[in-house]
Structures are given as C-alpha cells and as structure tokens.
Amino acid sequence: MLRVKAGDDEAFSKLVTGYQDRLIGLFYHLMRDRSAAEDLAQETFLRIYRARNGYEPRAKFSTWLFHIAHNLSSNKRRDKGRRKEVKLNPSESGPLGNRPEEQILKEKSALMPTRQAAKSELQMIVQEALSELNERQQMAVLLNKFEGMSYADIAETMEMTPAAVKSLLSRARETLREKLESYVK
Numbered sequence: 001m002l003r004v005k006a007g008d009d010e011a012f013s014k015l016v017t018g019y020q021d022r023l024i025g026l027f028y029h030l031m032r033d034r035s036a037a038e039d040l041a042q043e044t045f046l047r048i049y050r051a052r053n054g055y056e057p058r059a060k061f062s063t064w065l066f067h068i069a070h071n072l073s074s075n076k077r078r079d080k081g082r083r084k085e086v087k088l089n090p091s092e093s094g095p096l097g098n099r100p101e102e103q104i105l106k107e108k109s110a111l112m113p114t115r116q117a118a119k120s121e122l123q124m125i126v127q128e129a130l131s132e133l134n135e136r137q138q139m140a141v142l143l144n145k146f147e148g149m150s151y152a153d154i155a156e157t158m159e160m161t162p163a164a165v166k167s168l169l170s171r172a173r174e175t176l177r178e179k180l181e182s183y184v185k
Contacts, residue, residue, distance in 0.1 A: 001015065001048075001052070001055055001057065001061045001064075002055075002057065004049075004052050004055075005052050005053060005055050012049060012052075015045075015048070015061075016045050019062070019065060020041055020045070022146075022147065023037075023040075023041040023044055023065075023069055024037045024038055024041045025037075025146065026066075026069060026073075026142055026143075026146065026147070027040045027041060027069070027073060029127070029130065029138070029142050029146070030073050030077070030135075030138060030139070030142070031073070031076065031077070032127070032131070036076065040069070040072050040073060040076060041069075043072055044065065044068050044069050044072055047068055047072075048065065048068065059153070059156050060153065062147070062149070062153070063149070063153045063156050063157050066143060066147065066149070066157045067156070067157045067158075067159075070139055070157055070158055073135075073139070074135060077135060122183070125180070125183055126180065129175075129176050129179040129180055130142075130176070132175070132179065133172050133175060133176070136158065136168060137168055137169075137171065137172035137175070138172075139158060140154055140158065140165060140168050140169050140172060141169065141172050141173075141176075143157060143158075144169060151165045151166055151169075
C-alpha cells in the first residue's frame with residue numbers, strides 16, 4: 001500500500017488481484033447476492049484508491065481493508081432493510097430460459113448427483129445458520145474462520161476490544177452449535 005501511496009499503479013493492481021476474491025467471498029456470505037458482493041468489493045477498492053494519499057500504516061493492510069469492507073457491508077445491509085426487493089427464482093429468468101451460469105451449474109452437478117446434492121444441502125444449512133446470526137457476529141465469524149484473522153485484528157477491523165470480539169465469537173459459536181448440532185454426527 002505504501003507503493004500505491006507513492007503512485008505505483010501496478011502495486012494497486014496486485015492488491016486488487018490478491019484480495020478481490022476474498023472480499024467477494026466475504027460479501028457474498030453476508031449478502032447472498034453475487035452481484036452485490038462484486039459491487040461492494042469494487043467500492044471497497046475504489047475507497048482504498050481514493051484514500052491512498054492519506055494512508056498511514058497503523059495496522060496490517062488487510063485489517064484496514066476489512067475495516068472498510070465491514071463499514072460498507074453495514075451500510076448496504078441497513079439500506080437494503082429500508083427497501084423491499086424481490087428475488088426471482090432461476091426458473092423465472094425470462095423468455096430465454098436459464099442464464100448461462102445456471103446451465104453450467106446444472107451440467108456440473110449431473111456428474112455426481114448424490115454427492116453434489118448432499119454438499120449443496122449442507123452448504124445451505126450452514127449459510128442459513130450463519131444468516132441467523134446478527135450482523136456483527138456474522139462478520140466476526142467470517143473474518144476469524146475464513147480470513148484467519150486474530151482477535152486483535154478483528155477488534156481493530158470492527159472497532160471493538162479483543163475481549164469483546166472473544167465474547168462475540170463465543171456467543172456466535174454457541175448459536176451455531178445449537179442450530180447445527182442435529183446435522184453433525
């Protein structure tokens with residue numbers, strides 16, 4: 001990021017390449033909408049680029065990046081709660097039928113139907129359990145489990161104390177355990 005601050009656009013491209021999939025994954029888990037996840041990831045990098053001249057390395061770059069992502073996702077979810085949106089089923093994609101990505105998914109799943117169905121069902125169950133957590137718990141779990149961030153880094157990202165993060169994660173794990181215990185053998 002210091003190279004970006006100094007005007008190195010190639011360094012910024014490397015940051016985008018290195019973090020965009022992780023950000024999209026994080027946003028997708030929070031929003032359940034691929035398009036919104038991509039838009040939020042793009043907005044995150046846009047904000048980083050705009051703030052490049054004032055960047056001061058007080059923490060890891062990833063902590064700063066996920067702090068911005070956390071704020072954007074909070075804003076998006078708050079705005080989404082104010083508007084009512086209706087999702088269309090894939091079968092309602094329009095007069096041309098399924099979208100190309102939907103057709104590819106159907107073709108891939110035909111390879112091992114029972115295994116694909118079981119994996120898909122388990123993923124849906126876990127995603128549903130995650131979605132029932134409050135916003136702060138979801139973010140903390142995703143940063144901890146999927147990004148491998150320490151309590152201290154999560155605390156800085158979410159503007160909390162490490163002790164508060166530990167408590168938040170403990171409550172989230174207990175809630176997830178209760179919701180998923182019947183599926184774990």
